[in-house]
Amino acid sequence: MTEKVVLGIDIGGTNLRLALVDNNYKTHDMFITNIADYKNKNFKKWLINTINDYIENSSKEVAAIGVGVPGIVDRDQIISCPNITELENSKLKETLYNQFKIPIVIEKDVNLIMLAEQKLLNRTAQNIVGFFIGTGFGCSIIINGRLYKGFRGFAGELGHIPLKGKSKPCNCGSKGCLEMYAAGKALEKIASNNNITIENFFIDMKGKSEVEEFLDNLAIGIVTSVNLLDPELIIIDGGVIRMKGFPLKYLKELIKQRLRSNIMIDNLEIIDSNIGKYGGCLGAGVYFFDYIQK
Numbered sequence: 001m002t003e004k005v006v007l008g009i010d011i012g013g014t015n016l017r018l019a020l021v022d023n024n025y026k027t028h029d030m031f032i033t034n035i036a037d038y039k040n041k042n043f044k045k046w047l048i049n050t051i052n053d054y055i056e057n058s059s060k061e062v063a064a065i066g067v068g069v070p071g072i073v074d075r076d077q078i079i080s081c082p083n084i085t086e087l088e089n090s091k092l093k094e095t096l097y098n099q100f101k102i103p104i105v106i107e108k109d110v111n112l113i114m115l116a117e118q119k120l121l122n123r124t125a126q127n128i129v130g131f132f133i134g135t136g137f138g139c140s141i142i143i144n145g146r147l148y149k150g151f152r153g154f155a156g157e158l159g160h161i162p163l164k165g166k167s168k169p170c171n172c173g174s175k176g177c178l179e180m181y182a183a184g185k186a187l188e189k190i191a192s193n194n195n196i197t198i199e200n201f202f203i204d205m206k207g208k209s210e211v212e213e214f215l216d217n218l219a220i221g222i223v224t225s226v227n228l229l230d231p232e233l234i235i236i237d238g239g240v241i242r243m244k245g246f247p248l249k250y251l252k253e254l255i256k257q258r259l260r261s262n263i264m265i266d267n268l269e270i271i272d273s274n275i276g277k278y279g280g281c282l283g284a285g286v287y288f289f290d291y292i293q294k
Contacts, residue, residue: 008281025286069108071088074152127231136183236251
C-alpha cells in the first residue's frame with residue numbers, strides 16, 4: 001500500500017517551497033522555485049500547474065495539501081497578502097480543492113513555521129514570539145502553549161507597525177511600516193544604492209550606518225513585542241537571518257540594550273531557529289496531522 005502524505009507548500013515573498021511530509025514528520029522530495037515572474041500576474045494558475053507537475057512526479061500518494069501564505073488568513077479566506085497581489089481577498093483553499101479534490105488547509109506561513117518549531121524541536125516554553133525576517137517581517141505568537149491569531153487572524157502583524165518619521169509606501173496600503181525598514185525589501189534598496197549584490201550584503205556593508213539603522217529598526221520591532229507580550233522565548237529566523245555574515249550576536253545585544261529592566265533580560269531567552277528552510281512545509285504537516293485529522 002502506498003504511503004499517504006501531506007504536501008506542504010510554503011509560499012514566500014521570494015520563493016515557493018514544496019515538500020511531502022509523512023506522519024512521522026519527515027520530509028521527502030523537497031523542491032524550491034523562484035516566484036518573481038508570477039507573484040503579480042497569473043500566480044494562482046502558475047501555482048496549480050506547479051502543484052500538478054509536482055504531484056505527478058511524487059514518490060508518494062498525496063492525501064492532503066497544507067499551504068502557508070505570507071499574509072492574513074481568516075478561516076478559509078486570505079484577507080491580506082501584500083507581497084502577492086493576486087492572493088489579496090482570495091479563496092485559495094476553495095480554488096485548490098476544486099482542482100485537486102483532496103483536503104486543503106491554509107494558514108499564515110509564519111504560524112506554520114511556529115507549529116513546526118513547537119512540535120518538532122520540543123520547545124517547552126509556553127509563551128513564545130517568533131520573528132521570521134525575509135522579504136517581509138513575519139511574526140507568530142504562542143500564548144499559554146497555544147497559537148494566538150487574534151479575532152480575525154491579524155495578530156502578529158508587527159511588520160506593519162508605523163515608524164515615527166518614516167513614510168515609504170508599503171504594499172499593504174499604509175506608509176512607514178516597519179517591514180519597509182527592517183526586512184528584505186530594505187536590504188535590496190540599500191544594496192542597489194551601494195552597487196553591491198544582496199548575497200554578500202552583510203559582509204560588504206559591515207559597520208556601515210545603513211546596516212546599523214536596519215538592525216536598530218529590527219531590534220525596535222522585537223523589543224516592542226517583548227514589552228507587549230512578556231514572552232519566555234524569542235525565536236529569530238528567516239532568509240535575511242540566514243544570510244552570510246548576518247550579525248545575529250550583535251542584534252541580540254541591541255535587543256537587550258532596549259529592554260526595560262534586568263528582570264526581562266535575565267528571564268528572556270533569544271535563539272536563532274534550526275528548523276531549516278522547509279520549516280513551513282513541515283508546519284503544514286503538523287497542522288494537518290495534529291489539528292485537522294485528529
